[in-house]
Amino acid sequence: MALAQALAELETLLGKRLATSQAERDQHGQSETWFPASPPDAVAYPESTQEVSEIVKICATHDVPITAWGTGTSLEGHALPIRGGISLDMMRMDKVVEVLAEDMQVRVQPGVTREALNTDLRATGLFFPVDPGANASLGGMAATRASGTTTVRYGSMRDNVAGLEVVMADGRIIRTGSRAKKSSAGYDLTALMLGSEGTLGIITELTLKLHGQPEAISSAVCAFDTLEAAVETVQLTIQMGIPMARIEFVDDLTAQIFNEANGTNFPAKPHLMIEFHGSDSGVAEASERFGEVVAEMGGADFQWATTTEDRNRLWKMRHGAYPASIAHRPGCMGLVTDICVPISRLAEAVAETKHDIEAAGLIGPVVGHVGDGNFHSVLLLDPEDRDEFKRAKAVAAKMAERALAMGGTVTGEHGIGMGKMGYMRDEHGAGWDVMGQIKRALDPQNILNPGKLVEQNG
Amino acid sequence: MALAQALAELETLLGKRLATSQAERDQHGQSETWFPASPPDAVAYPESTQEVSEIVKICATHDVPITAWGTGTSLEGHALPIRGGISLDMMRMDKVVEVLAEDMQVRVQPGVTREALNTDLRATGLFFPVDPGANASLGGMAATRASGTTTVRYGSMRDNVAGLEVVMADGRIIRTGSRAKKSSAGYDLTALMLGSEGTLGIITELTLKLHGQPEAISSAVCAFDTLEAAVETVQLTIQMGIPMARIEFVDDLTAQIFNEANGTNFPAKPHLMIEFHGSDSGVAEASERFGEVVAEMGGADFQWATTTEDRNRLWKMRHGAYPASIAHRPGCMGLVTDICVPISRLAEAVAETKHDIEAAGLIGPVVGHVGDGNFHSVLLLDPEDRDEFKRAKAVAAKMAERALAMGGTVTGEHGIGMGKMGYMRDEHGAGWDVMGQIKRALDPQNILNPGKLVEQNG
Known part of the structure; x- marks a missing residue:
């Protein structure tokens, strides 16, 4: 690595948009969870694809690592530049390039956040559905193959990206996919880049699929006596083909945390939060059929939210589960888990996880995108207590092993980064x-986010 | 290539399941369209993944090409062993391994055909939706990222494969994906293999996603005065969010060809063939709203098919369009085109294509999965007429160029094989x-289906 020479050339290219101040380096060297800080040597703020290409070429010439940065909301240390080098902050590339309303697509730069995009789209009658909770950048969401509460209906980033523009490790600019709704033209480079976490290329533009805003939306929350009853309700709802737009599980502790953070009065029981999208009659029919399933499973305390305000309050509360959980134990840090199992094993997986958390003497609310078989526990840890951290890592490891034994995956949506390499x-x-x-074929020098995702990336 | 030594070792492994008869070689050396015959040196019939792995290892040792073979129904010469070597006939691996009804998944070997699978699933209330027309093998459908009439609703092979077992070019056996509904665990090797046309690995098992058989199904056919009116009906239907399970365009000539082949009495006009899946009330609502759009666009001659028999007759006729077209000009051969464009450009693309076909003095019925923006013309050619062939190739080239100029793709569903390499x-x-x-990273010896899909594969 010939860092000094690279920095000089980058400064010539970017001027003040190459930052080496301690504050900016520190800001790009931390993550939302427990990973130790690891600041880059400098932060670059490109404003165009061409600039990204030039930056990558300079870094390639001098063997300097490049780690892309979006909103910094990833949970497995993806964006930490653990081998130093350049943090490539993509947030100045934040333009909605072109709304293709007739084709229900939009071209965006990677620094556009999902909320900014949906605000921009409001007048079109269209929206972008993928919703990981955090107001993440779309480039980051693509790089981690993100999903979230609406994936049960609209799919994940894998399903909602039509094409990408990518700068490769040697500075070449490629375009993947097309504006057509499908294609059989060769290897699916779009899918290969989605979830590659910045290790194969830098995403500089995305063509996203949009969906029509539904004519009717209805949300509800209801309580169950046992988590098994809640999860079996999900399984039955899926098997009956009732079309859900969202179906979220929160456990008894999370219900209590919601009450603390929002002044609500949920009973300390497992809950399901559900939403239906469709025509007026379609939503009414789905709601009715779902209500029958809930009644059969002993669910109660049904609260419907039909006004936009009530719905927003409901989902804001759900999206606020992570900070509310952290606030539940003041001064704690969070270790977030993220497994996904076949639906048939979901009740078992959640119950055993809760048992493990209790047996380890930990505090860990459980929430899940249960329509996908995906759930998380946020283990709330005293940062000074090494033994507690050790017990939490053991619980997380047991969750991952259980997911694999059940035919599932160690990460449903958060990705690998540093945190899941061991699995x-x-x-x-x-x-x-x-x-x-x-990885070696496309980045032989190993300059793109080195140390992440693949073994041969040390 | 040390062919003789390889054949000797393969014979030791497979006994009579290594065939070198002229008849079997010829059978595996031809395709459904205009590509010249190109028989392999031998045909191997593996019965297990382990055998496929052993075969690949023997071929790798002796540098012998391997081209996988399914039902031989691909349309771009994918399965022609143009560098000789072994044709790997996967059709003895035809077991439905495990139906995972609770998870709406099924594990199958690659030689199971889509019709055989759906027959097998009949009692479960589940079905596999991807429907390219031909009764293709599921391994072949995965290898070409196939789609078809139901893709507008259920997606293509890209959307309906949860995981694969693949034998790599060095004989290693890998499993991609998982049984979970989603994952962010690293590069999407499943998607990379789908559409790789046997150039990156040999698919030996698939885990497929299943769907619940709809409570209600309704199909219809209706006629339009102009192709623009038919295609604009599709665009409007999509924009209104009316949930279609199928929406197929057939032009005036195809309507006439249907009459010739099936004794029907369709007017010589463009038609749409449509199907709705859902609850009784959902299907009724969609049908009604669609009827309103059709009326607005001047469509007429509505024929509804609500009984299973009527529906089967309708879709059998649609799937029979290719052989019926060939029969329309006795003794002809077919050159099948396959472009996919953004929906907003569809009417224009179809109209210009029909104009080109007429201007070139060719006979070429046009059909399309118009809900995806995908359509085909089967150019019906006199095999002796070189000039006609040249004009047909020029029309096909113009279609491909037009698709690209419109932001689309040169192949919506048939793939690259030999036929589309030039684009x-x-x-x-x-x-x-x-x-x-x-390709070079995963198959450095270039033994897997050499000469196809990638340039560096000569």
Whole structure:
């Protein structure tokens, strides 16, 4: 790494948009969870694809690592520049390039956040559905193959990106996909880039699929006596083909945390939060059928939210579960888990996880995108207590092992970053070596987010 | 290539399941369209993943090409062993391994056909929706990222494969994906393999996503005075969010060909064939709203098919469009085109294509999965007439160029094989080089289906 020379050339290219102040380096060297800080040597703020390409070429010439940065909301240390080098802050590339309303698509730069995009789209009758909770950048959401509360209906980033513009490790600019709704024209480079976490290329533009704002929306929350009853309600609802737009599980502790943070009065029981999208009659029919399932499973305390305000309050509360959980134990840090299992094993997986958390003497509310079989526990840890951290890591490891034993995955939506590297061999076997082969082929110098996702990336 | 030694070792492994008879070689050396015959040196019939792995290892040792074979129904010469070597006939691996009804998934071997699978699933209330027309093998459908009439609702193979077992070019067996509904665990090797046309690995097992059989189904056909009116009806229907399970365009000539083949009495006009899936009330609502759009666009001659028999007759006729077209001009051969454009450009693309066909003095009925923006013309050619063939190739080239100029793709669902190689640089630019880098990384000896899909694969 010939850092000084690279920095000089980058400064010539970017002027003040190359920052080396301690404050800016520190800001790009921390994450939302428990990973130790790891500041870059400098932060670059590109404003165009061409500039990204130039930056990558300079870094390639001098063997300097490049780690892309969006909103910094990833949960597995993805954006930490653990080998130093450049943090590539994409947030100045924040233009909605072109709304293609007739084709229900939009071209955006990677620094546009999902909330900004939906604000921009408001007048079109269209919206972008993927909703990981955090107001993340769309580039970051693509890089981690994000999903969230609406994935049960609208899919994840895998399903909602039509094409990408990507700067490769040697500075070449490629375009993947097309504006057509489908294609069989060769290897699916779009899908390969989605979830590659900045290790194969830098996403500089996205063509996203949009959806029509539904004519009718109805949300509800209801309580169950046991988590098994709540989860079985989800399984039955899916099997009956009732079309849900969202179906979220929150456990008894999370209900209590909601009350603390929002002044609500939920009973300390497991709850489901659900939403239906469709025509007036379609939503009415789905709501009615769902109500029958809930009644059959002993659910109660049904609260419907039909006004936009009530609905927004409901989902704001759900999205606020992470900070509310952190606030529940003042001064704590969060270790967030994220497994996804086949729907048939979901009740078992959630129950055993809750048992493990209790047995380890930990505090860990459980929430989940249960329509996908995906759930999280936020383990609330005293940062000074090494033994507690050790017990939390053991619980997380047991969750991951259980997910794999059930045929699931160690991460439903948060990705690998640094935090899940240790499980990749167990999940993928020789497939992990194949990922390494692809990495070496496309980034032979290993300058793109080194140390993440693939083994041969040290 | 040390062919003789490889054949000797393969015979030791497979006994009579290694065939070198002229008849079997010829059978595996032809395709459904205009590509010249190209028989392999031998045909291998593996019965297990382990055998596929052993075969690949033997071929790798002796540098012998391997081209996988399913039902032989691909349309771009994908399965022609143009560099000789082994044709790997996967059709003895035809077991439905495990129905996972609770998770709406099924594990199948690659030689199971889509019709055989759906027959097998009949009692479960579930079905596999991807429907390319031909009764293709599921391995072949995965390898070409196939889609078809139901993709507008259920997606393509890209959307309906949860995971794969793949034998790599060095004989390693990997598993991609998981049984969970989503995952962010590293590079999406499942998506990379889908559409790789046997150039990156041999698919030996698939975990497919299933869907619940709809409570109600309703199909209809209706006629329009102009193709613009028919296609604009599609655009409007999509924009209104009316949930279609199928929406197919057939032009005036195809309507006439249907009459010839099936004794029907369709007017010689463009038609739409449509199907709705859902609850009784949902289907009724969609049908009604669609009827209103059709009336507004001047559509007429509405024929509803609500009984299973009537529906089957309708879709059998649609799926029979290719052989019926060939029969329309006795002794002809077919050159099948397959472009996909943004929905907003569809009417224009179809109209200009029909104009080109007429201007070139060719016979070419046009059909399309118009809900996806995808359509085909089957150019019916006299095999002896070189000039006609040349004019047909020029029309096909113009279609591909038009698709790209409109932001679309040169192949919506048939794939690249040999037929579309010439357009890959135009469609993907430097992205095609990236595909070549991946190919060289995963198959450095270039033994898997050499000469197809990627440039560096000669």
